[in-house]
Amino acid sequence: MSAPSYAWDFSFLWGYRGLILFGLGVTILYTIGTILIGLAIGLLTGLLRLSRNWLLTAPLVAYVEIFRCTPLLVQIIWFYYALPVVLGIDIPATVAAMLVLSLYTGAFYAEIVRGGVNSIERGQWDAARAIGMRGHQVMRYVILPQAVKRMIPPFMNQSIIQLKNTSLVSTIAVTDLLYQGQMITGATYRPLEVYTMIAIIYFIVLFPLTLMAQGVERRLARAD
Amino acid sequence: MPDSADLRPMIEINDLWKSFGPVAVLKGVSLRVERGAVIAIIGSSGAGKSTLLRCINLLEDPDRGEIRVGEREMRFSADRRRHGGDRELAAFRAATGMVFQHFNLFPHMTALENVTAGPRIVKGMDRRAAESEGRALLAKVGLADKAETYPSHLSGGQRQRVAIARALAMGPAVMLCDEVTSALDPELVGEVLGVIERLADEGMTMVIVTHEIGFAQEVADAVAFMSDGVIVEIGPPGAVLANPENPRTRNFLARFHRAQGDAAR
Numbered sequence A: 001m002s003a004p005s006y007a008w009d010f011s012f013l014w015g016y017r018g019l020i021l022f023g024l025g026v027t028i029l030y031t032i033g034t035i036l037i038g039l040a041i042g043l044l045t046g047l048l049r050l051s052r053n054w055l056l057t058a059p060l061v062a063y064v065e066i067f068r069c070t071p072l073l074v075q076i077i078w079f080y081y082a083l084p085v086v087l088g089i090d091i092p093a094t095v096a097a098m099l100v101l102s103l104y105t106g107a108f109y110a111e112i113v114r115g116g117v118n119s120i121e122r123g124q125w126d127a128a129r130a131i132g133m134r135g136h137q138v139m140r141y142v143i144l145p146q147a148v149k150r151m152i153p154p155f156m157n158q159s160i161i162q163l164k165n166t167s168l169v170s171t172i173a174v175t176d177l178l179y180q181g182q183m184i185t186g187a188t189y190r191p192l193e194v195y196t197m198i199a200i201i202y203f204i205v206l207f208p209l210t211l212m213a214q215g216v217e218r219r220l221a222r223a224d
Numbered sequence B: 001m002p003d004s005a006d007l008r009p010m011i012e013i014n015d016l017w018k019s020f021g022p023v024a025v026l027k028g029v030s031l032r033v034e035r036g037a038v039i040a041i042i043g044s045s046g047a048g049k050s051t052l053l054r055c056i057n058l059l060e061d062p063d064r065g066e067i068r069v070g071e072r073e074m075r076f077s078a079d080r081r082r083h084g085g086d087r088e089l090a091a092f093r094a095a096t097g098m099v100f101q102h103f104n105l106f107p108h109m110t111a112l113e114n115v116t117a118g119p120r121i122v123k124g125m126d127r128r129a130a131e132s133e134g135r136a137l138l139a140k141v142g143l144a145d146k147a148e149t150y151p152s153h154l155s156g157g158q159r160q161r162v163a164i165a166r167a168l169a170m171g172p173a174v175m176l177c178d179e180v181t182s183a184l185d186p187e188l189v190g191e192v193l194g195v196i197e198r199l200a201d202e203g204m205t206m207v208i209v210t211h212e213i214g215f216a217q218e219v220a221d222a223v224a225f226m227s228d229g230v231i232v233e234i235g236p237p238g239a240v241l242a243n244p245e246n247p248r249t250r251n252f253l254a255r256f257h258r259a260q261g262d263a264a265r
Helices: A010-047 A054-066 A071-088 A091-117 A121-132 A135-174 A176-188 A193-223 B050-054 B086-094 B112-120 B127-142 B154-169 B186-201 B213-219 B237-242 B247-264
Strands: B011-018 B023-033 B038-042 B064-069 B071-077 B094-099 B172-176 B205-209 B223-226 B230-237
Touching: A010 A054, A010 A091, A010 A135, A010 A176, A010 A193, A010 B050, A054 A091, A071 A091, A071 A135, A071 A176, A091 A135, A121 B086, A121 B094, A121 B154, A121 B205, A135 A176, A135 A193, A135 B112, A176 A193, A193 B127, B011 B050, B023 B205, B038 B050, B038 B213, B050 B064, B050 B172, B050 B205, B071 B086, B086 B094, B094 B154, B094 B186, B112 B127, B112 B154, B112 B237, B127 B154, B154 B186, B186 B205, B186 B213, B213 B237, B223 B237, B223 B247, B230 B237
Parallel strands: B038 B205, B038 B223, B094 B172, B172 B205
Antiparallel strands: B011 B023, B011 B064, B064 B071, B223 B230
16 A cells, blocks of 8 residues: 655645735734633633632632533534524624633633632731731732732733634634635645645744743743 | 820730631630730640730631720620621731731832831822831831842841831731741841840830740740640749749640750750
């Protein structure tokens, strides 16, 4: 049996550069947008989860665990196809995609925030309370400035993963980079070249970001 | 001055109880500390010494009993544990300085920022005034030249002195010291005890939990021996330390002196 032979040819991709760049733009837009919305959700959820009132924390725990423990692909499909049926309203794919990705990454950010705050020693609370600070002052002036430093490395890692997560929105026809690749494949019947190129584009965007994240992590470790 | 007219003790604690889950740590502690007096509390670990201190400035919520520090009074009872809000608790704590075994300095703030944090954040004092007072306090504990230094670049003894200055910055009516030299290398103990001794000489009312029996003897007006959640013996250092009445106190001191003797040998 001979090895399968294939004549690689990437040249046709140049003709689709506009589509590819547009797709990359959508991918980056979704990444940045969902990171920002997710950050707001995560910050709020993570801090509220520290409350001792379980009526408040129970729904937040449910939210975080449901989004962390089910596949993102299933969430996207469910929000696009099932949620409109449940609510009786029409949700455009673009909105559903933005919503799910934000909630998904927000659940992870919430855990990062909670973990960061909980990692600060009990003694810091004691000392701040002992000089008369009230709960919110302790949080703002003593705990958060230290906790944020510890949250930055996991936050950057999660955000890098988020860029790859956005590729799943192609399943509900949001025109991101992967979706454009599928379109080009459909038109050219050359999936090997197309998906190789898409992998390379993701890598070119993400690799410098991971290097940057490592650099920041090292600097923070030194500053401790 | 209304303060000097108040002849009551500075600290008055009545029948204080505290449990953590099923474990009763304080079983009816009563204590009076006169104005300007220094009380040293000794006893084995687990006797409830630290919990007592943490209850006095309400870092722990007592189950029942009464605590009065200066003009501020708090009552606790089994059925009604609520006792004012966050604001009231914070005000109570601000008037009750506390120094911890592990310093607990804020690592993201310089020595001066640690000292001015209370006045600026809690009292809303302006930066300039807070800093000039803060520098004076750092000078008082012998650290005038370390104002801009972060805790990670200070020795244990220096950190603890900054922590004392931080507590003093709130102008507390009393100071509570929780084994403030236990985490220090032996050669650094002296500089911290020196600062505390000076505070005692200046008339600060203090409750000191300590393992430094010699220091207790020298500085304290009274020594209280705690065992199993109660104060079993209290009196002048000469009496309690040299000639204890209670067998448990005798036992503790005998063990302590034996350990000291072993260490010296």
